[in-house]
Amino acid sequence: MSDNRPVILITGACGGMGQACARLLGHRYRLALTDMDQARLDILADTLADEGHEVLVRIAGDMGDITVPATIVRAARAEGRLAGVVHAAGLSPALAPWDKILMANLVATERLLQQMVRVGDRYGAGSPAYNYSKAAVIRMCERRAAAWARVGRRIVSISPGTMRTPMGVKEAADNPAARAAIVATPFGMGSVLHIANAVDFLLSERAGFITGTDLRIDGGLVPAIRQTRAAEG
Ligand SMILES: NC(=O)c1ccc[n+]([C@@H]2O[C@H](COP(=O)([O-])OP(=O)(O)OC[C@H]3O[C@@H](n4cnc5c(N)ncnc54)[C@H](O)[C@@H]3O)[C@@H](O)[C@H]2O)c1
The missing domain is CATH 3.40.50.720 (NAD(P)-binding Rossmann-like Domain)
Incomplete structure (x- = not known):
């Protein structure tokens, strides 16, 4: 297989959807993987490598942390053309309290998207947060x-x-x-x-x-x- 295959970044790589995507996409892309826990991520990355996939990046971290999405996207880009991201990191009500869910599903996603494509935001950086928070309040009341x-x-x-x-x-x-x-x-x-x-x-x-x-x-x-x-x- 050619070494210049593009890179795909998978967040929540150790989870159900993340692992399935890594295994399937690993046939066409080189892999950059991230999840919360480094030990779990290393086991997954080693297993995928044994199966013949090329795992270039394996960096654990909480996607809600301010520096983590930037660090991971930078590491993936350093390996070649980053063709896309599968953002499978997330939490559900059975797994975490409401504030952690918001951080993982909303804040982390916004931070990741800001790293992926920089189109500038004519409403300023605070605007998406304002709009999301108000949309959430409407649903909260409803x-x-x-x-x-x-x-x-x-x-x-x-x-x-x-x-x-x-x-x-x-x-x-x-x-x-x-x-x-x-x-x-x-x-x-x-x-x-x-x-x-x-x-x-x-x-x-x-x-x-x-x-x-x-x-x-x-x-x-x-x-x-x-x-x-x-x-x-
Ligand atoms: N499984 C379902 O039925 C279902 C239905 C609808 C939507 N979803 C969504 O699909 C996505 C993937 O779900 P899944 O079923 O594979 O879940 P999963 O729990 O199997 O995997 C999620 C992975 O994300 C990681 N993760 C969670 N929070 C993180 C954070 N802050 N930073 C880094 N990694 C984090 C976890 O460690 C885990 O490995 C989630 O966003 C989930 O909400 C799932």
Whole structure:
């Protein structure tokens, strides 16, 4: 087999999916493997080598650690053309508490993707984190709704556009994406009263049948963005 076969990086290589991918892909690619535990990884790498696969990288580490994804991607790239990554590292509810799951499944994945392809983020590095966290909060509220309803309680999340508060004013001053959002909002920057009025309504009996939903109060920003995207094809 030619030595210039491309390299494939496999995270969670010792796990069920990771091992299966390593074994299959090892016929076409040279392997860069990572998982949590060095001893397990060495056993796997030696076994794969005995089976005829070429394992170039075997570096253990926690993918949630800030330096680990960069270290592993750099090591894989040093061996040849990195054709891709199979990101099979992850945790499930039976294996870990919620904060470790978030770190492994969300933070580690974002860190790995940032290392794989650098396309720049016109919304700035904090933006994906903000968006993911808010998307998670919407789901967090939604999934409580049925249980809460059974004890007579309601829950609603609110997704504001850019509002005139200390946070909104600072974003408008410092963050070009926030300024662009205000320009794109048909009703411009929102007032805190727009939010307070909606909260007053949602807490009242008039909203007694509203639960498990998200209320977007954004002066038409999301529809405007969707229309622009549709027009751009
Ligand atoms: N098995 C399923 O039924 C199933 C279903 C849906 C999604 N998934 C997802 O598929 C992926 C692979 O699952 P699997 O079934 O092979 O799981 P697995 O537990 O067999 O393997 C996962 C591997 O990831 C490693 N790992 C976990 N957290 C890590 C971290 N922070 N840093 C480095 N390595 C870490 C573990 O050590 C393990 O070897 C996971 O993201 C999982 O959530 C699995």
